[in-house]
Amino acid sequence: MKTTLYVAERVRTLDAARPLAEALVVRGDKVLAVGSRAEVQAAAGAGAREVDLGAAILVPGLVDAHAHIAGLGLSLTTARLEGAGSVEEVVRRLGAAPDTCFQGDWLLGKGWDQNAWPGRVFPGRAELDARFASTPVCLMRVDHHAFWVNGEALRRAGIGRGTVDPDGGRIVRDAAGEPTGVLIDNAMDLVSAVLPEPTNAQRETRLRVALERCAQVGLTGVHDAGMDWESFRKLREWDAAGHLPLRVYAMAAGQGAERHAYLENGPHEGRMLTMRGAKLLADGALGSRGAALHEDYSDEPGQRGLLLLSPEELEARARAFMSRGFQVCIHAIGDRANTLVVDVLIQCAQETGTRGLRHRVEHAQILRREDIQRLGAAGLVASVQPTHATSDMGWAEARLGRERLAGSYAWRSLKDAGACLALGSDFPIENPDVLAGLYAARTRQDAAGWPEGGWWPQERLTAEEALEGFTVGPAWASFAEGRRGRLMPGMDADFVALSVDPVEGPAAALREAKVLATVVAGAEVFRA
Incomplete structure (x- = not known):
């Protein structure tokens, strides 16, 4: 197996026993050793290829915990x-x-x-x-x-x-x-229903350009939130042939008729492609006033949004997927939808004995305080998107009013309540640039630094928590915490070289930071 030694200004491992190092060595698709340059050279042995990344900062592989590859x-x-x-x-x-x-x-x-x-x-x-x-x-x-x-x-x-x-x-x-x-x-x-289907060539082109873009912005993995059956078949084919460049944790599209194919076939585990989650949608989005609220929209009296499935149907589908061994991941934006989703996940997990499947609330965007506490106490994953807050903050108060904002985009409150935070972008709704997500999580500001001090700054994450949200959190949310999320001997060789330190460097530096290299399973899939 090929052995490669990577030297950088700093290796940020997220390993509590040794959080910082100078170098790491990769053998095959695993991390062989992490430590000082001398220690790592000794572990690598003679004949190892050496890559000096100069002033770069190496971090564990960055993963977008909620995105849409075909949509990108x-x-x-x-x-x-x-x-x-x-x-x-x-x-x-x-x-x-x-x-x-x-x-x-x-x-x-x-x-x-x-x-x-x-x-x-x-x-x-x-x-x-x-x-x-x-x-x-x-x-x-x-x-x-x-x-x-x-x-x-x-x-x-x-x-x-x-x-x-x-x-x-x-x-x-x-x-x-x-x-x-x-x-x-x-x-x-x-x-x-009347839109022509894309051709096979269009499907392949869209998937390829999306995966290439992900590698360029420093993503080593993506949790695809609701993958259609044809995209899954194509990625499974590429994975079997060794042509899938990134790790994809796919959630079955559980909203339409194709859910039956996923239920019939069950979860899938390949080399780079895993299909273990199932995605359902409880409501719509805040920007189009489709998010389901307990009370009227502040800027449209009489309108409370939409539930996309009846509570009974949502519960039935959640139970069916849990019983088949799937982790159930439910989109919930509005506070009424989040109340319903927490109810359904707790009840169905108890009935099916599947709390260990780490069921997820996708977005967890607007919640009542009591539902934040229930979500955390139940051990659910809060899959949240930092750049949604900085995109929405200019008009969210008009939609919701001041009082409801207190439980909106509440990452700190969710974490303190005990939820696992898995951070993402929801691309292509937002830009797939993971560095923008790290910046938003730390600052709750836009690219110009507005508002001063951050929007509802008490809900900010620390720099290390933000990095963990794109590494450790997604690993735990996809049952991979023993293999990914940190840089330690024996872990998968997934890491990214950045031009700035996302923890010790100033937050503003992330706005101009560059991805220098993306390595997945020991292979360089992008090099600046």
Whole structure:
């Protein structure tokens, strides 16, 4: 087996017995030794390859605990709408979209966010119809919980004035009752049902470019939150052939009909691909007012969001997946959804005897104080995304009011209550840049350093806790704490070389930091 010696300014191991070192040596796909340069050279023996990374800081492999690989690939290959400041800018970008942005004859785009536009109101079909009268257009909102479509797309989907809102969905309408072109949560399914399937070549391209992007930003692993069956089959094929560059901990898509295939086949354990979780969705997103709240939205009286599954159906699906040996991971944004999800996970785990499967609350974004305590006491994983807080902080109070913010994006409170924190980005809803996540977790500020002192700063994490949230936390949340999350002899050789120390360096330095190398199972999958 190949032996490689890595020397750096500092190796931050997250091993309490030896937290700092100068070098490490890798033999095959495992860490052989960590220590001083002399100690490691002695362990490596003669003939070892040596890599001097100079002033770099080595840290254990960084893992995004909640992300969407196929979604990132779609974002990178369709019309990019992130950062568009107005409806007019969206239409301009669509007009310049290349052929790769089409699926069949449909023009696809992703990333629009009305909260970044003047007035902060939902767009309408008229703006799209003026430019694309006969081409169907489908644009996914930044949070993946709403479509904005034109008249041709509505026509093909059979959506008109008389179309009834589906359970768990909302067709936004104008004063006359006509659909405006915005479809929220389960109403999106009406368009998805008539959208042409991507070709095999499109699927492969999207997966490849997404994995390449992950390696570039320093990710050695990704927890994919709701993988579709076709993507799973392709990654399983690549893994069997030794072509999967990153570790993927996949959660079965448990919301649609393909859940039956996952239940029939059961969990999967490959070399780089594990399918052991199952993803369900309790509610929608805060930005599209689909998050399920106990009380009305502060900026839309009478609206309390949407439950995407009835409580009875959510419980039945959770029990079915637990009984089949799956860790159940449930999306919950609003406080009503989080109350329901904590109830369901506690009850079903007790009935099935599966508390040891480390069930997870995905997002755990807005909670009542009593539910924070219940979540922690039950030993549940809180899978949270630091950059969601810094993206939402400009408008979250308008949605929720001041009082509800006290239990929102409450990472410190969740940790203190006993929950395992597994940090992620929810890419492509946010950028996959893990360094931005480390910065947000420590500061609760945007890239410009606003607000001074941080937004609800009492919920910040320390620098070491933030690093553990992207290393130790995801390892425990995926049953890999004995193999990954720290740099110790015998552990998997997954690590990242950074231009700054994410613990001792100033938080602001993370905004300009660089990933110098990404190593997975002893193989360099990215080198700057």
